[in-house]
Amino acid sequence: MNKYWNSYTETLPREELDRIEFKYFKNILSYAKNHSNLYKEKLKGIEVEDIKTVEDIKKVPFTYKEELRKWQEDVDPFPYGGILGVPIEEVSTFRQTSGTTGRPVYVPESYESWQWRIESWCHILWMAGFRPRHRIFLPFGYNVYVAFWEAHYAAEKIGCEVVPGGALDTKGRVNKIIELKANAMAGTPTYLLNIAKEAMEMGIDPKSLGIERALGAGEPLPEATRLRIEGLYGCKMFDHIGSTETCGFAGMCEEQKGLHIVEPFFLVEMLDRETLSREVDVGEQGVIVITPLGRKSFPVIRFNTNDVAVKGPDNCPCGRTSKKMMEIVGRVDDIRKIRGVLFSPKTVEQLIRSEFPEIVEYEIVVTRQDIMDEITLRIEVDPSLSEEQAASIAKRLAEGHKIKTNLTCKVKIEPAGTLPRYDLKAKRFKDLRGGH
Amino acid sequence: MEEIRKEIKKIEESALRLKSLAPENNSIVKNASIILVFVYLLKFATAMWEE
Structure with a gap:
């Protein structure tokens, strides 16, 4: 079985990826200007024809979470307001952000945009070694939050068997893993630790559960936590990064050293914290700015995530040519x-x-x-x-x-x-x- | 890759034709539309997407 989800895009030469992403950036910019009220207003002074080089992308202003909130307050069509990029009849799924930092952002997904999102997540799961032999247990009620819905649909698409683990307490989940011989999981690092602790309190060694592989979501995964989960379960633990606004945009390969950006699905800029105008060098910390390049129901251009990461080297022994980020340092707000x-x-x-x-x-x-x-x-x-x-x-x-x-x-x-x-x-x- | 792109184009044309052949048939229209969603993903993944 091929080790890449898309052996074409994942091994393209750097300059070819840059060319495609530049073309796609102009496509989505044009789309957003024509279909989203937010960007009709925000990009009034910007013409797509004026974006002639990669450097010109910096002429396009950042989008901030606060703006997304503002464009939803008392703005039609309810509840998405001016961020909507398709006729509301095309919206097939409602999601929302967690609301940790304020009023939640309501996220409209059309069937097409949702499938685009899932395709990006397929890269993340495949690169982390999830395969059709895995019966993956998702120990959450997914509710209106996006991450585990993405994991569920993407796991199905790559051929895994998915066990939704909502509406159970932690003990019930340990029992379900044993009952069904689930051999993979995805969860917040905190909750994966809680499950292991619960198992131990039940007199069960978490290693005996048979979990081979796990993926972290929803929280940062410091290396020490990743190794601790690996030690507890005797599994391989992988990380990924994403958000409700941007989709899952980077994941860890079998080398387990940093995160590969899913290219050419996303244009990811890593900019210096002081001026937000210079792409940082390898090994330097930068603020992550993202443009999902093909999601039309909720176009977001140059979204300033406020997350800080260390820029990684381009080439990885796994053979993928995508850009990498080595370590997520944290949110600008938390530093x-x-x-x-x-x-x-x-x-x-x-x-x-x-x-x-x-x-x-x-x-x-x-x-x-x-x-x-x-x-x-x-x-x-x-x-x-x-x-x-x-x-x-x-x-x-x-x-x-x-x-x-x-x-x-x-x-x-x-x-x-x-x-x-x-x-x-x-x-x-x-x-x-x-x-x- | 050119061969693949040609095939994607053919699928797109077939799905559009299906929709036009049975505009009153909800099932055919919806399923052909879903094919077009995956055509979009195929185009995206093969650097074909044009706005």
């Missing part, structure tokens, strides 16, 4: 200045997942006392540990935090079950300073 030092919550997750398996849940809280910022790590430890053992973990964590972030913190041990548990989109970082 904060604390006592003058840049702080990313991901560093704390990386520390806890790699060095503190006894910590079962945690939360980072930043407060301001007078003029001094203070970080508190609230942790829950394995309830079987003694008070002395817990205190020793807290001390080691505070020391490790200082080494990794250059910032001191307080560690507070909470009683078991105090901290919130998450299935989707964990929110373990709380900045309570206000006006920071």
